[in-house]
Amino acid sequence: MKRFILTLIIFFLILSTSLIKNTTKKIEDEIYNIKENLRSLNSQLEEVFFEYIYLSSSEKLLEFQLLYFEDQLIPKDISEIKLITTKHDANTIEDLNITKN
Amino acid sequence: MNSRIISENNKNDFSSKKIKSNTSVQFNRIAFIFFFFFVIYLIYTIHLIHLGLRKSNNKPINNFNSISTKFQRADIIDVNGNYLAKTVSSIDVGIKPVDIIDKKKLILSLKYIFPNKDFVEIEKRIEKNKFFKFERRISPDNYEKIMKLGDKSIVSEENVIRLYPQKNLFSHIIGQIDDGNRGISGLEKSLNQRLKDSNDPIRLTVDKEIQFLIRSELVRYQEIFKNKGAAALLMNVNNGDIISLLSLPDFDPNLRQNITDVNYINKVTKGTYELGSVFKSFTYAAALNEDLIKPETEFLDLPKTIYCGRFPISEYDEKMPSDLTAEKILIRSGNIGSVRIAEKIGPKKFKLFLEKIGVLGQINFDIEEIALQKNLEFDRCRLETAAYGHGITTTILQLAKGYSILSNGGFDIEPKLIKRKKNNEKKIQILNVGVSEKVVSALRKIVNTEEGTANLADVNGYEIAGKTGTAQQPIGGEYSSAKINTFVSVFPSSKPEYVFIVMLETPKIASDYVYTLRNNKGTIKGTPRNTAGWTAVEVAGKTIEKIGPILATKSLEVEEK
Structure with missing residues (x-):
C-alpha cells in the first residue's frame, strides 16, 4: 500500500512537473515575444514621435501656414481669452489671468 | 540439535537481515526518486509563481543595444516632453567592388532606386576596386529596396547619430558633441557622463514654444x-x-x-x-x-x-x-x-x-x-x-x-x-x-x-x-x-x-x-x-x-x- 501511494505520488509529481514546465515555457515564450514586439513598437513610436515633433514644430507650422493659407495669424490679447467652467450643467465665464488664482 | 537450531537461527537471522536490507534499499530508492521529482516540481512551481507574480518591466527599452553601446547617449527633452537632442540609429550603405558579379546589372538597379545620384562618379569609384560609402543615412524604404537586390557587394553598416531637431533654438543650452561622443559645450558637456551612463531622458525646465x-x-x-x-x-x-x-x-x-x-x-x-x-x-x-x-x-x-x-x-x-x-x-x-x-x-x-x-x-x-x-x-x-x-x-x-x-x-x-x-x-x-x-x-x-x-x-x-x-x-x-x-x-x-x-x-x-x-x-x-x-x-x-x-x-x- 505504502509502495503504491509513493508510486502514485511520484507519477503525480512527474505529470505535474511536466505540465508546469510546459506552462512556464509557454509563458516565457510569450514574454519573449511580447518583449520583442514592445521593443520594435517602442522604436517605431519613438521614430513617429520624433517625426511628429519635427513636423509640428512652431517653425514648420508657420511654414505650412504661409504655404497653404492666405490668412495672417493675429496675436490674441489676454482679455479676449475667457475661461469657461462647467459645474452642475451651468457655465461660468471668467477672465484668463497670468497669475495662478 | 543445538547446532541445527543455531544454524536455523543463524539462517533465520541471516534471512531476516537480508529481507530487512532489501526493503530498506527499495524504500530509499523510492524516497530518492520521490525527493528528486519533488525538488524539480518545487523548482518549476516556484518559477511559475514567480512568472505569475512579476511586474511588467516598463523601463524604456534601449534601441541601440543591438547596435553599439559606444555611442549610447540619453535624449534631452523639454518640459513638455519634446525632443531637444536625440540619438537615432542610421544605416550607411557601401559597395565592395571586388564582390560585384554583374556590374551592369547592379548599376542599372541602383539607378532605378537612386535616380538622382551621379553614376559617372560611382562607376569611377567601382573601377578603383576599393570599398566606398554609396549612401549615408539611407531611408528605410530605399534600404529595403537595395537589400532586396540581394547583391553581396552591397554592405550595410549600422551607426548612431545625435540629432538636434530644434536646430538653433536651444544651441546655447544644449551645446554639442564631438565625433567621439564627448560633450564639448552646454548641457552636452556638463552632463556628459550622466548622458552616457543612463538611457533615461533628461527633462529640462525650458519650453519649446x-x-x-x-x-x-x-x-x-x-x-x-x-x-x-x-x-x-x-x-x-x-x-x-x-x-x-x-x-x-x-x-x-x-x-x-x-x-x-x-x-x-x-x-x-x-x-x-x-x-x-x-x-x-x-x-x-x-x-x-x-x-x-x-x-x-x-x-x-x-x-x-x-x-x-x-x-x-x-x-x-x-x-x-x-x-x-x-x-x-x-x-x-x-x-x-x-x-x-x-x-x-x-x-x-x-x-x-x-x-x-x-x-x-x-x-x-x-x-x-x-x-x-x-x-x-x-x-x-x-x-x-x-x-x-x-x-x-x-x-x-x-x-x-x-x-x-x-x-x-x-x-x-x-x-x-x-x-x-x-x-x-x-x-x-x-x-x-x-x-x-x-x-x-x-x-x-x-x-x-x-x-x-x-x-x-x-x-x-x-x-x-x-x-x-x-x-x-x-x-x-x-x-x-x-x-x-x-x-x-x-x-x-x-x-x-x-x-x-x-x-x-x-x-x-x-x-x-x-x-x-x-x-x-x-x-x-x-x-x-x-x-x-x-x-x-x-x-x-x-x-x-x-x-x-x-x-x-x-x-x-x-x-x-
Whole structure:
C-alpha cells in the first residue's frame, strides 16, 4: 500500500512537473515575444514621435501656414481669452489671468 | 540439535537481515526518486509563481543595444516632453567592388532606386576596386529596396547619430558633441557622463514654444535695431525654473561647426556686462533692507554732477529735479540720488548685499559656461559707481536671480535648467519682510506712470513692473558710444511669477520703425533715443504680448494636473 501511494505520488509529481514546465515555457515564450514586439513598437513610436515633433514644430507650422493659407495669424490679447467652467450643467465665464488664482 | 537450531537461527537471522536490507534499499530508492521529482516540481512551481507574480518591466527599452553601446547617449527633452537632442540609429550603405558579379546589372538597379545620384562618379569609384560609402543615412524604404537586390557587394553598416531637431533654438543650452561622443559645450558637456551612463531622458525646465516665440522677436528686432547680439531670459521667480534662455547669434549644432568667434558666447551665462541702471533697484532694496530709508524718504538739493576722483558722475536726464524721494529716484532713474542712497549703506554692506542675492560672486549652474567673477575691492568710488550700475559687471543670469529674490518676497532661489522632482526644501528668506513689496511697487511705477522709463512695456493684462538700464560699453579702458540696453521685467506685479530680461548689444536708432504707444497715446516714427526705454523695453513688451496668453494657459494646465 505504502509502495503504491509513493508510486502514485511520484507519477503525480512527474505529470505535474511536466505540465508546469510546459506552462512556464509557454509563458516565457510569450514574454519573449511580447518583449520583442514592445521593443520594435517602442522604436517605431519613438521614430513617429520624433517625426511628429519635427513636423509640428512652431517653425514648420508657420511654414505650412504661409504655404497653404492666405490668412495672417493675429496675436490674441489676454482679455479676449475667457475661461469657461462647467459645474452642475451651468457655465461660468471668467477672465484668463497670468497669475495662478 | 543445538547446532541445527543455531544454524536455523543463524539462517533465520541471516534471512531476516537480508529481507530487512532489501526493503530498506527499495524504500530509499523510492524516497530518492520521490525527493528528486519533488525538488524539480518545487523548482518549476516556484518559477511559475514567480512568472505569475512579476511586474511588467516598463523601463524604456534601449534601441541601440543591438547596435553599439559606444555611442549610447540619453535624449534631452523639454518640459513638455519634446525632443531637444536625440540619438537615432542610421544605416550607411557601401559597395565592395571586388564582390560585384554583374556590374551592369547592379548599376542599372541602383539607378532605378537612386535616380538622382551621379553614376559617372560611382562607376569611377567601382573601377578603383576599393570599398566606398554609396549612401549615408539611407531611408528605410530605399534600404529595403537595395537589400532586396540581394547583391553581396552591397554592405550595410549600422551607426548612431545625435540629432538636434530644434536646430538653433536651444544651441546655447544644449551645446554639442564631438565625433567621439564627448560633450564639448552646454548641457552636452556638463552632463556628459550622466548622458552616457543612463538611457533615461533628461527633462529640462525650458519650453519649446515659448523659446521659439522669444527667439522670433529677438531676431525680428535684431533686423530693426541692427544690434550686434541679444540675450533673453525668462525665469520663474519662485522656484528658479528657466523657461527660456536665448543668446544671439546662435548656431545649428547639427552642423558640428568649430565656433571660435567670441560673439557666439552664451551672453546669458558667460558674458559679463556693465548693465547700468538696472542696479539701482539693488541699491534701493539694500537700503530698505537695512532699514536706512523708506520709499518716501526725501533726498534734497541733489547736485547735477558729482566727482569720484577725477571722474564726473552726472544725470542722464537734465530735467531731473533736485529734490526727490527714494522711490522717485528709482522711478526716474536718478544717478546722483542712487549714489546718495548707496552712501547711506556703505561699501561693505552694499557688497555683502549684492553677494547675498547672487549678483556678485560665483553662481552654481547646470551648464559649465559661466563667467568667472572677480572679487572686486569696494572702495568709496566703486560704491558710488556700482550704485547706478557702472564699474561693476555681472551676467544676465545673476541679474535674473537678483531680481527674482527682490520680487518673490525675499526668498533665496537657484536658477536651474534641469527639471527636479518636487522637493520640500524649506525656502530661506534672505530679505526682510516687506522689502520685496516696496521694490516691486516702485518697479511697477516705472512702467505705468508718465515719469517712468518703461512705458512701452505697459502691456494690458500683465501688470508688468521693471527697470531699464542703458550702459556705455567700455572699450580699451574708456567708455565708447556703443551701448548695452537692458530691460528687466517682473510680472504680474500683484503676485510676481516671472522675471523676463531682454538685453540688446549695441543697438542702433531705427528711423523707420513705428512705435505704437501704450494706452492709446498714438504713434511715433523712428527711435527718439538709443536707450533701453526705446529698444529693449519695446522688444520685451511685444514679446510678453505674445508669450503671455501661453504662460497663463500653461500655468492653468499645471494647476489642473
